[in-house]
Amino acid sequence: MASRLLGLTEESGLSPGESELAVNPFDGLPFSSHYYDLLEQRRALPIWAARFVFLEQLESSPSGVVIVSGEPGSGKSTQIPQWCAEFALARGCQVTVTQPYPLAALSLALQVADEMDLTLGHEVGYSIPQEDCTGPQTLLRFCWDRLLLQEVASTRGTGAWDVLVLDEAQERSVASDLLQGLLRDARLGNLPGDPKVVVVTDPALEPKLQAFWGNPPIVRVPRGPGRCPTPTYRDTVPPDRVEAACQAVLELCRKEASGDVLVYLPSEEEISLCCESLSREVGTLAIQGPPPRVLPLHPGHGQAVQAVYEDTDSGARKIVVTHWLADFSFSLPSIRHVIDSGLELRSVYNPQIRAESQVLRPISKCQAKARQLRARGAPPAAPGFTRPPLCAEEAALRRALEHADGDHSSLIQVYEAFLQSGADKAWCQARGLSWAALCQAQKLRGELLELMQRIELPLSQPAFGSEKNRRDLQKALVSGYFLKVAQDTDGTGNYLLLTHKHVAQLSPSCCYRSRRAPARPPPWVIYHSFSISKDNCLSIVSEIQPQMLVELAPPYFLSNLPPSESRDFLNQLREEMTDSSTESESSSTQEFRDACVLQ
Structure with a gap:
């Protein structure tokens, strides 16, 4: 079996001069000239030297498990899936x-489909939240x-797979660790179809990982050619990271x-x-050739991130600005210079206060080493507003989209205006809106x-702006987000979060903050x-x-709130409303029989 696979790989590696009629075994069509150009680049990757060993181990591993170990940028994430596809x-x-x-899965699917000379969505596909680009083939x-x-x-x-590749295992995501635990306990040998991992x-x-999986065979990727990049450290910590990074980039460009x-x-x-x-x-640099x-x-750019892999006909230098996401599965062969702030901003969830903290922390030594190796390259890979307004005209355009009932209604109003514009990208840019996020919302x-039609829910068209629609929207928000309620305790915008007694302020992008004085913050918010x-x-x-x-x-909500004046007020209000509770229940029951409305 392994010899047949290797023969298949060698046949597909013929140059155009060696075989004018070589066809792609996956779709039966002749290879394009672009395929051979990429093949030469693939052969120069460090992982290519381990190709024969990997295919032999994948075929003969007694446990069905193979571990592939290699440094970042060696080509593991792009080449291992292609060899598994041949298998x-x-x-x-x-x-x-x-x-x-998700963005790494999307980007790799695009790149691998290009290297295999196949159409994305047919033989090669991807599955990420709200987007399934796969088919029966x-x-x-x-x-x-x-x-x-x-x-x-x-x-x-096992799901819909016979060979499973768990990439970036060192990231230790919860899902990846759980998958490995489930598969190990299930014992691959006992599963039908002889699955491979x-x-x-x-x-x-x-x-x-070797100890966890019971000593399976390991394929070690040899270190690539060339010396390890030499780091240069700043003597002092710059007061402005962005400005320091920009100056370092411009200095490199001036040196050409x-x-x-x-x-x-x-x-x-x-x-x-x-x-x-x-x-x-x-654009103002006095350098030879086109400007960089x-x-x-980063995740907010969706499929647009594929531009980092595209070759420029003009030969312009690429300056890729990223964060921790590029530590995984984004190997760019043409990178020769890395400017690293040495920091990362991660969201850390605290279950005691039910809130996420944005923690700015130093990266690990392993991350720093991996980022340093990126410079070696390879021998010849939130709905709504995106930023604060830049001028008075943009601020006025934004204010026209705000709704009196708050941010949730403002987002609906933004979405409706986006549809009326014909999903125009220029319309979004003029207002500082994220076109990609609005397309995702659509x-x-x-x-x-x-989904609602599939389960046969009765539907009616939304009458956005009507009094009934306004009331129904507020009821839907309160019913779903009753745990996320805060009260302004002093009338100045200091909000007490009812569930854990934290005090917070409204975001600068909140519509209540952009209203002209003497507008007061709302007393109760969700x-x-x-x-x-x-x-x-x-x-x-x-x-x-x-x-x-x-x-x-x-009923359990009020009784389980921590002691506060807000809780006392709500309990008093509940006692006053007790007499009318029967009428409220009957009217609520009637309303729930009405047709569902999707804004």
Whole structure:
């Protein structure tokens, strides 16, 4: 079997001059010239030297498990899935590759489909939240590890795969660890179809994974050619990370040092600021050739991140600005310079206060080493507003989209205006709106509508802006988010969160903050998220009436609140409303019989 696979691989590796009629074994069509160009680049990757060993171990491993260990940038994430696809093609089975982040799964699917000379969505596909780009012919599927865990849990089996590649195992995501535990306890030998599992990891986690899986065969990727990049450290910590990163990039450009540049900053906000600053500056540089291209790389850009892999006909240098996401599965062969802030901003959930904290922390030594190795390259890979308004005209355009009832209604109003504009990208840019996020909202609404129709819920068209629709929307929000209620304790915008007695303020992007004086903050609000950060803010906020909270919240809610004046007020209000409780229940029952409305 392994010899047949190797023969298949060698045949597909023929150059155009050696075989004009060579066909792609996956779709039966002749290879394009672009395929051979990429093949030469693939052969130069460090992982290519381990190809024969990997295919032999995949075929002969007694336990069905193979561990692949190699440094970042060695080509593991792109080449291992392709070799597994060759293995699966000979056996008539399917391959699933997991990634700890949805954007990584999307990007790899695009890149691998290009390298295999196949059409994305046919033989190669991907599955991420709200987007399934697969079909009946899909042989190789990239997916978010949480989605595969859901599939395994729902089917009580292995899911729709015969060969499973668990990539970036060193990231230790909850879903990846659970999948490994479930598969080990299930014993692959006892499962039908002789399934195979390939665990791809950084060398640092190799000993632990080897012990966990019971000493399976390990394929070690040899170190690539070339010396290890030499780090240069700043003598002092710069007061402005973004400005320091921009100056370091411009200095490299002025020296006209060859190669692309990769910049690591902690947050998406800093990435956007850095890209805006560099885009203004690079055009004024007195350098030979075209000005460099500045490219952001973070989850908010969706499929647009694929631009970091695209070759430029003009030969312009690429400056990729990213954060911790590029530590995993984003190997860019042309990178020769890395500018690393040494910090990352991560969301850490605290179950005691039911809130996420934005924690700015130093990266680990392992991350720092991996980022340093990126410079070696390879021998010749939130709905709503995106930023604060930049001028008075943009601020006025935004204010026109705000709704008197708060942020939730404002978001609906933004969405309706987006549809009326014909989903125009320029319309979004003029108002500082995220076009990609609004397109995603449109897709989500379509999926929700399809689900409601599938379970035969009665539907009626929304009458947004009518008094009944306004009241129904508030009831829906309170019924679903009664645990996220806060009261303004002193009339100045200091909100006490009822469930854990934290005090927070409204986000600067909240519509109540942008209203002209003497507008006062609403006394009672319901919020979508609360994050402990430098601003300690409530995000996506709408005013509610406490009577509605007492009426719609479950009985256990008030009795389990921590002691506060807010709780005492709500309990007193409940006693006053007791006499009318029977009438409220009957009217609520009648309302729930009405047709469902999807905004």
